[in-house]
Amino acid sequence: MKNRTLIYFVVVLLGVSLFSCKGEEEYHSISDKIEGESKPYHGALTSEQLLADTELIEITEGEHTFLIPERKGQIKSFACIECHSKPVSQMMGKDAPKAHWDIKVNHANSDAMNCATCHNGEDMNQLNTLTGKNIDFNLSYKLCSQCHSSQFEDWKGGAHGKKVAGWAPPRASNTCVNCHNPHSPSFEKRWPVQFNTKTAIERNEGLGH
Amino acid sequence: MSDNKKWYSLDLGLNNKKESSGSCGCGKSEGSCSSTPKEQVEEELSPEEFYEAAINASIGEERHRDGFEQVFDVKMDRRSAFKKLTASLLIGAGAVTTSCSVTTGSDTKEKAQIDWEEQFKGNYKLMTDEEKQGTINRLMRSYELRTDKKINMTAENAAEDVLFGYAFNISKCQGYMNCVSACVEENNQDRNSEMQYIRIHEMKDGEGFKFDKADDNYYHEVPAEGHFYMGTQCFHCDNPPCVEVCPVQATWKEEDGLVVIDYDWCVGCRYCMAACPYDGRRFNWSKPEVPEPEVNKNQHYLGNRMRKKGVMEKCTFCVQRTRKGKNPACVEACPTGARIFGNLLDPDSTIRWVLENKKVFRLKEDLGTEPKFWYFMD
Numbered sequence: 001m002k003n004r005t006l007i008y009f010v011v012v013l014l015g016v017s018l019f020s021c022k023g024e025e026e027y028h029s030i031s032d033k034i035e036g037e038s039k040p041y042h043g044a045l046t047s048e049q050l051l052a053d054t055e056l057i058e059i060t061e062g063e064h065t066f067l068i069p070e071r072k073g074q075i076k077s078f079a080c081i082e083c084h085s086k087p088v089s090q091m092m093g094k095d096a097p098k099a100h101w102d103i104k105v106n107h108a109n110s111d112a113m114n115c116a117t118c119h120n121g122e123d124m125n126q127l128n129t130l131t132g133k134n135i136d137f138n139l140s141y142k143l144c145s146q147c148h149s150s151q152f153e154d155w156k157g158g159a160h161g162k163k164v165a166g167w168a169p170p171r172a173s174n175t176c177v178n179c180h181n182p183h184s185p186s187f188e189k190r191w192p193v194q195f196n197t198k199t200a201i202e203r204n205e206g207l208g209h
Numbered sequence: 210m211s212d213n214k215k216w217y218s219l220d221l222g223l224n225n226k227k228e229s230s231g232s233c234g235c236g237k238s239e240g241s242c243s244s245t246p247k248e249q250v251e252e253e254l255s256p257e258e259f260y261e262a263a264i265n266a267s268i269g270e271e272r273h274r275d276g277f278e279q280v281f282d283v284k285m286d287r288r289s290a291f292k293k294l295t296a297s298l299l300i301g302a303g304a305v306t307t308s309c310s311v312t313t314g315s316d317t318k319e320k321a322q323i324d325w326e327e328q329f330k331g332n333y334k335l336m337t338d339e340e341k342q343g344t345i346n347r348l349m350r351s352y353e354l355r356t357d358k359k360i361n362m363t364a365e366n367a368a369e370d371v372l373f374g375y376a377f378n379i380s381k382c383q384g385y386m387n388c389v390s391a392c393v394e395e396n397n398q399d400r401n402s403e404m405q406y407i408r409i410h411e412m413k414d415g416e417g418f419k420f421d422k423a424d425d426n427y428y429h430e431v432p433a434e435g436h437f438y439m440g441t442q443c444f445h446c447d448n449p450p451c452v453e454v455c456p457v458q459a460t461w462k463e464e465d466g467l468v469v470i471d472y473d474w475c476v477g478c479r480y481c482m483a484a485c486p487y488d489g490r491r492f493n494w495s496k497p498e499v500p501e502p503e504v505n506k507n508q509h510y511l512g513n514r515m516r517k518k519g520v521m522e523k524c525t526f527c528v529q530r531t532r533k534g535k536n537p538a539c540v541e542a543c544p545t546g547a548r549i550f551g552n553l554l555d556p557d558s559t560i561r562w563v564l565e566n567k568k569v570f571r572l573k574e575d576l577g578t579e580p581k582f583w584y585f586m587d
Contacts, residue, residue, distance in 0.1 A: 030447040030579040034372070034553050034561075041555035043370050045534040154587065158559025159378070159567055162546040168534035171559065179546065187545060189430050192386035194393075196405055196426055 041169060050165035051172055057138055064156045067172035069164060071138045078137070080124035088121045106184035118143055118182070144176045300328050320354050323347045333471040333510060334461055338366070345510055352515075360506040362514060365532040367465035373526050373581065374466070374553035376563045377440055380586040381547035384409055384431035384438035391542030395527060396513040397505050399497030406491065406524040407442045407539060418572075440548075442539075443468065443489035443524035444572070444580030451481035451490060460521070466553075466581055467528055469511040470521055477519040486573050487580070490523045526550070553581065 027033040055070040072078050083099060084091065107113060115121075120128040127135040127143050135142050145152035154160035155173070162179065164172040176182070254262060285293075303321050330336075330344050341364035352360050389407045398404040410423035414435050432438065445468050452460050452468060459474035460481055482490040496518040508514040509529035516522050527537035531550070535541075540548040551560035563569065567585040574580075 030553075030581060033447070034564075037370075037372070038554050038556050038561075039370065040557055041370055041552055043368050045368050045371070045532075047534050050535060150587075154567075157562035157566055158549065159376075159563045159585070160546065160587075162540075162543070163536065163559070166533075166535040167531065167551045167558070167560075169555075169557070171557075173559075174546075179544070187383060189432065190385065191429075192384060192427075192431055193390045194386050195428050196389070196403060196408075 043168075045166075045168040047166040047168045047170060047172065051170070054164060054172070056164075056172055059139070061156050067164075067170060068138075068141070068175045069172070069178060071140060071175070071177065072136075075137065078125075084124035088115075088124075103183050106186075107182070140177055140182070141175045144182075148176075297328055300324050316354055320351065323351045323354075327351070327473070330473070332458060332474050334458065338364075341510065348510070348514065356501065358501065358504075358506070360504075360508055360514075362508040362510060363529065363532075364510045365528075367463045367467070368532065369464075370552075370554055371465045372553040373445065373531060374551060374560050374564075375445075375526070375582045376549040376560055376567075376569065377582065377584050378547040378549070378586065379437060379439045379584050381545045382409070382438040382440060382543075383545055383547075384411060384427070384433075384436075385544055387542040387544055388440065388539035388548065391538040392524070394503065395505055395530070395538035396525075397497070397499050397508075397515060398522075399493065399495070399516075400500070400503075401498055402493075402495065404491050404493075404497070404522075406489075406522075407440055408488065409438055409440050411436050411438055439584065441487055441489070441572070442582075443485075443526075444487050444578075444582035445524075445526060447579035447581060448577060450484040450486065450576075450578060454480040454484040456480065463511075465532075467511075467526055467531075468523075469525055469528065470523065471511070472514070472516050472520045472522065475520040477521065479521065481521055486576055486578065490521050493518050493520055493522065 027036055051067070055073055056067040057070050058065065058067050077083065077099070105113070105115070117130070118127050120126045120134065123134065125137075127137060127140060129135060129143065130146055141152070141155070151160050155176070158171070158173065161176075162174045164174055176185075180186075300321075303324070327344070327347055331340070333341065333344070336344070345362045345364045349360055349362050352358065386409055389405050389409065392398070392407050393400075393405060396406070398406070408425055410420065410425055411427045411431075411433065412419060412423045414437055416422070418439070427433070445462075445466055447462075447466065449460075449462055449468050452462055455461075456478060457474060457476050459476065460468065460470045462468050477492070479492055482492060493516055497516050499515070504515075505513055507529055509525075509532070512525045512528040527535075527539075531537060536550050540550045549560055549563055551558040553560060553564075555561065563585060564583060569583040569585045571580050571583055
């Protein structure tokens with residue numbers, strides 16, 4: 001009798017153990033796996049080579065430290081004071097050369113914003129906050145974040161915006177003005193770059209075969 | 210690794226054992242592999258030996274076969290045996306005639322030699338690194354012989370501590386389709402059949418995901434009033450049904466989570482296509498054609514190398530790019546930043562921030578396929 005129970009036990013144990021070694025996976029779900037194997041990446045893959053041609057600045061916002069593209073070098077007519085030698089009010093006369101004729105401000109309404117909301121009329125090389133503090137053109141995201149605070153949070157974490165080059169560290173993220181035109185920030189309606197006419201055909205053909 | 214386990218699972222030495230050493234299947238250095246008495250299995254064998262014996266009992270020598278043996282030394286019906294023999298014979302005959310001929314050039318001989326060796330190569334999954342290098346060298350040379358153009362093909366393996374994941378912002382996508390274009394160009398998809406790995410679905414606001422009512426072939430300016438856009442592609446499931454159903458093991462999950470296909474091993478049965486709940490796989494009904502100047506010459510064996518007629522293909526998260534640290538082509542091309550890609554195991558990565566701080570969800574989560582592709586919104 002005892003022997004029989006023993007044999008029964010051995011058989012059940014063997015059965016269970018055979019089934020339990022079916023897969024090589026040791027985690028129940030992908031989130032368990034992520035949690036279980038998570039560690040800061042210092043592996044062989046890096047974005048350094050991909051970023052080599054881009055001028056970058058390191059910034060720290062909250063707990064996030066990452067790189068952003070340098071901006072001033074990309075602005076064609078910087079420094080601004082090379083032309084803005086006089087206050088704006090004096091330069092706006094009839095005879096003055098029109099430099100920014102193509103800029104139309106399409107950003108909030110005219111009650112909320114005008115040129116002076118962002119540009120410092122006294123010092124054109126700098127931007128200014130709503131309270132009149134100077135902001136460097138390279139750090140223009142600080143200006144945007146005054147109103148767009150939730151987008152700013154997402155951008156710091158990486159949920160808003162795009163990375164420069166690859167996924168591998170170091171992290172380099174585009175700033176607001178790399179994707180949005182600050183004078184007209186919203187994306188335009190346009191035709192898709194391509195469209196697909198064959199999806200339906202492909203599916204039907206797949207069924208027909 | 211085993212310290213992190215959340216529950217008990219039997220360790221039969223599976224993880225300690227990387228590669229079986231020696232020529233003998235059961236791992237023993239002497240004696241016969243096949244005749245292991247049953248009593249010994251239960252009483253005297255160590256767990257590792259037991260595991261080996263159990264595998265031997267079920268699939269025997271099968272798993273140690275390589276190259277030639279994988280093709281010929283298996284039980285098959287007469288029809289497929291003759292088919293394989295004929296194919297090999299034709300190639301062999303070609304090789305013999307060209308190599309013995311005095312009139313044919315050395316290029317033709319070399320091509321015949323390459324075709325011969327390619328015909329008898331094994332499954333990529335089972336290849337050693339040298340064999341991988343061997344096959345990509347042959348494929349590069351073969352392309353050069355056929356077209357006089359050089360391509361660069363790699364066989365990079367998955368990097369350690371990397372698990373690829375993807376996040377898609379449904380409130381950012383505007384349906385511009387830049388991702389689709391970039392994908393087609395990057396991955397050398399067939400231009401005739403307009404094969405596309407990514408689908409962008411136009412859906413009505415406020416109705417949720419209704420794939421039967423979504424417009425996948427929209428032809429108007431975007432974004433259309435009252436609509437939102439969402440993209441689907443291969444989700445690189447952690448528990449992929451396509452891999453499970455493949456009868457010839459031509460598709461599998463790599464260490465970094467990518468679900469890949471060995472195009473040379475695929476027999477085109479399309480079981481995987483039927484098994485995929487996400488419409489993630491595509492089939493080549495005809496020989497894919499890409500105009501020579503448009504061919505992307507930076508290729509990976511498992512990624513964007515030229516396919517042939519009658520095989521499956523799919524998104525590989527641009528394995529040729531991502532295993533070099535770059536983003537997939539769709540992520541790079543997206544003008545609105547709706548697509549986020551990164552290493553799920555790295556707590557400092559942006560994809561991890563998205564998963565931890567945004568409200569995320571996955572498609573058909575109840576199927577247990579564990580897609581590594583999350584949707585979120587602002």
